[in-house]
Amino acid sequence: MTDATASRSARERLLEAAVDAFAEKGFTATTTRDIASRAGMSPAAVYVHHDTKESLLFTVSVQGHRAALDVITRAAKDESEPAAQLHRMVHEFSTWHAENSRVGRIVQYEFDALTPEHRAEIAGYRRQIERCMQDVLAHGVEAGVFDVEDLAGTARALLSLSVDLVRWFDPHGPRPASEVAGLHADLAVRMTAPRA
Amino acid sequence: MTDATASRSARERLLEAAVDAFAEKGFTATTTRDIASRAGMSPAAVYVHHDTKESLLFTVSVQGHRAALDVITRAAKDESEPAAQLHRMVHEFSTWHAENSRVGRIVQYEFDALTPEHRAEIAGYRRQIERCMQDVLAHGVEAGVFDVEDLAGTARALLSLSVDLVRWFDPHGPRPASEVAGLHADLAVRMTAPRA
DNA sequence: CACGCGTGACTAAGCGCTTGCTTAGCATCC
DNA sequence: GGATGCTAAGCAAGCGCTTAGTCACGCGTG
Numbered sequence: 001m002t003d004a005t006a007s008r009s010a011r012e013r014l015l016e017a018a019v020d021a022f023a024e025k026g027f028t029a030t031t032t033r034d035i036a037s038r039a040g041m042s043p044a045a046v047y048v049h050h051d052t053k054e055s056l057l058f059t060v061s062v063q064g065h066r067a068a069l070d071v072i073t074r075a076a077k078d079e080s081e082p083a084a085q086l087h088r089m090v091h092e093f094s095t096w097h098a099e100n101s102r103v104g105r106i107v108q109y110e111f112d113a114l115t116p117e118h119r120a121e122i123a124g125y126r127r128q129i130e131r132c133m134q135d136v137l138a139h140g141v142e143a144g145v146f147d148v149e150d151l152a153g154t155a156r157a158l159l160s161l162s163v164d165l166v167r168w169f170d171p172h173g174p175r176p177a178s179e180v181a182g183l184h185a186d187l188a189v190r191m192t193a194p195r196a
Numbered sequence: 197m198t199d200a201t202a203s204r205s206a207r208e209r210l211l212e213a214a215v216d217a218f219a220e221k222g223f224t225a226t227t228t229r230d231i232a233s234r235a236g237m238s239p240a241a242v243y244v245h246h247d248t249k250e251s252l253l254f255t256v257s258v259q260g261h262r263a264a265l266d267v268i269t270r271a272a273k274d275e276s277e278p279a280a281q282l283h284r285m286v287h288e289f290s291t292w293h294a295e296n297s298r299v300g301r302i303v304q305y306e307f308d309a310l311t312p313e314h315r316a317e318i319a320g321y322r323r324q325i326e327r328c329m330q331d332v333l334a335h336g337v338e339a340g341v342f343d344v345e346d347l348a349g350t351a352r353a354l355l356s357l358s359v360d361l362v363r364w365f366d367p368h369g370p371r372p373a374s375e376v377a378g379l380h381a382d383l384a385v386r387m388t389a390p391r392a
Numbered sequence: 393c394a395c396g397c398g399t400g401a402c403t404a405a406g407c408g409c410t411t412g413c414t415t416a417g418c419a420t421c422c
Numbered sequence: 423g424g425a426t427g428c429t430a431a432g433c434a435a436g437c438g439c440t441t442a443g444t445c446a447c448g449c450g451t452g
Contacts, residue, residue: 025308026222028225032439033437033438041401043439044402044441046439048401048402049401052438053438053439109305112222113222113225150379153375153376157379157380160361160363161356161357163363167359175349179349180349183346183350184353190389191387193386193391196392206428227410227412228411229410229411229412237428238430239413239429240413240414240431241427241429242413243412243413248412248413
């Protein structure tokens with residue numbers, strides 16, 4: 001069991017160590033020696049499995065964005081009525097950001113540390129997430145069940161609410177993720193519901 | 197005019213250079229040599245006016261939080277009717293964060309780079325901002341013009357919307373700060389208005 | 393079965409450079 | 423003649439990453 005193939009792969013262990021370190025001290029303040037020692041390896045071992053420190057960040061960023069995109073896309077598919085759809089999307093998206101606030105903080109705050117090529121790729125994921133939210137709002141307006149003047153702006157605000165959780169949400173705090181997610185989902189519905 | 201007392205004081209010039217550098221590359225990725233050269237001085241000159249690199253960050257952070265607290269406090273005082281009060285507070289608070297997104301990003305994202313003592317002091321400013329928002333919501337509920345179940349949670353969400361502007365708002369983008377601020381203020385009112 | 397050999401995971405040591413900050417000294421002004 | 427504001431030079435420490443080499447293992451061959 002102490003053997004390398006039976007336990008978690010070294011590459012994966014290094015990724016988890018990188019997430020720990022990046023979340024705790026930020027990308028630039030994290031040393032490759034720190035990552036290595038968290039993974040129980042020598043500094044040089046990092047470079048056996050990953051090209052550079054930045055590529056470690058990029059891998060974390062891709063995985064994080066794919067997971068978030070997956071969560072919001074599935075939520076949209078699982079409902080048909082616009083208000084229920086929106087409620088579920090915001091609920092799930094907020095839950096993900098609350099429960100993965102460490103990864104979330106890395107991908108949001110260390111975006112500028114990526115190379116231009118990697119930044120462009122990540123920007124693509126972000127556009128997909130935004131489009132997903134805009135589409136649901138548009139359908140709701142078409143169906144006459146949403147009252148939204150500024151589609152793009154409101155979509156951004158709704159996502160903003162969820163994403164900003166990575167800044168302040170504390171998994172060990174008194175408020176469970178489900179409670180915050182529920183509040184956000186309710187607020188989202190109120191923000192888009194027809195007015196008197 | 198090239199003389200030091202006639203132009204902006206060296207201490208102030210260093211602070212502005214620090215804001216530029218921190219906003220552009222983050223606190224840890226910024227070197228004291230970078231700050232010095234942006235201010236047109238030698239590396240050692242930084243330490244004539246500021247004790248450490250961290251104290252430069254702390255000064256920026258205090259000034260930023262004081263300005264934001266001032267903006268939201270004044271907005272609350274300038275109106276008496278709760279809905280108008282809330283609208284104005286969110287409008288001004290969003291405007292400030294959009295127009296000062298560089299400073300805002302520094303104070304929000306580099307919070308952990310402060311010493312524990314400085315962190316505690318900054319946390320005090322944040323509590324004051326939060327209390328200001330909570331008080332207005334509470335008064336509105338008391339007066340029967342707001343329908344808000346989760347006071348603390350809703351206050352946090354409202355502030356979240358504004359603060360998250362520092363993450364994505366681009367002063368050179370197509371959307372003016374006033375437009376986003378107006379949208380946020382409208383959404384805030386809808387989030388708290390009595391339901392059918 | 394024994395043996396040699398290639399392969400992949402890993403380490404000890406270290407290279408060249410940069411970091412935050414200090415020191416010693418100099419010009420200017422009151 | 424003592425502050426004040428600044429610079430040139432540099433120190434100790436730490437940085438990302440490389441190099442050279444060790445070790446355990448799988449496998450084809452005699």
